[in-house]
Amino acid sequence: MKPRVSVLHAVTTRLAGLTAMLLLLAASLFATPARADEASLFALLKQPGHVLLMRHTLAPGIGDPEGFVLEDCRTQRNLSDTGQVQARELGERLRAGGIESARVYSSRWCRCLDTATGLGLGPVIPLTALDSVFQRRHETEARTRALRDFLAALEPGEPVILVTHQMNVRALTGRSTGVGEGLLLNVEDPENVRVVGVF
Known part of the structure; x- marks a missing residue:
């Protein structure tokens, strides 16, 4: 024993x-x-029929001041220092995932343009279909229609990143997003976009 x-x-x-x-x-x-999963999302983003739709990074507050001017960033709600860092970090994350450059489109609002520029993935192209509808809710349907038409006309090429606002994301996808969060979309049928991942 x-x-x-x-x-x-x-x-x-x-x-x-x-x-x-x-x-x-x-x-x-x-x-x-x-x-x-993240590696597969990066791989999908490189495939035709997929785009990354993202909300701008941190810009404290809601909406824009009364009488803001689109061409004057000083009159708008802008990215904080944290928001600028978030944009750069997201760009680094995309590059680490193999996205060295992209076709980057942005709302004409300064907080979106600055987010898109901060990614550092290529020239930023302003796109009115991504412009804020928060204080122009009557334009939501027309803006979303324009975005669907844009997606339908996309040619194959470099990955596509779209930087916009919370309400625009919701209007197109029915989903809410956090600050700086992105949705990977399958847009092969722009009338029925599908969320296939979250960045």
Whole structure:
């Protein structure tokens, strides 16, 4: 008969080994798919029929001041220092995922243009179809129609990134987005865009 201490030691050692194995398994279950999923999103973004639609990064406040002027950033709600950092970090994340350059389109509002520029992925092209509808809600339907038409006319080429506003994202997709968050869209049928991932 084995001494009680050695049996206890053997059981304890075996349990410790099983615990370590279970922890490793849990880590692989939760970490690996996340990395794999993100890699697959980057791969999809490079494929025709997919675009990244994103909300501008942090610009504290709501809407714009009364009487703001579109051509004068000083009259608008603008990115904070944090928002500028967020834009640069998102650009770095995209480059790390293999998106070295892109066709970048933006709302003409300064907070969107600055977000798009901060990505550092190429020249930024202002697009009225992405302009804010927050204080022009009567234009929502026409703006969304223009965006669908734009998506329908997209030619194959470099990845496409669209920088816009919360209400515009919701009007097109039915989804809300956080500050600086992006939705990867399948736009093969612009009348029925599908969200296939979140950045």
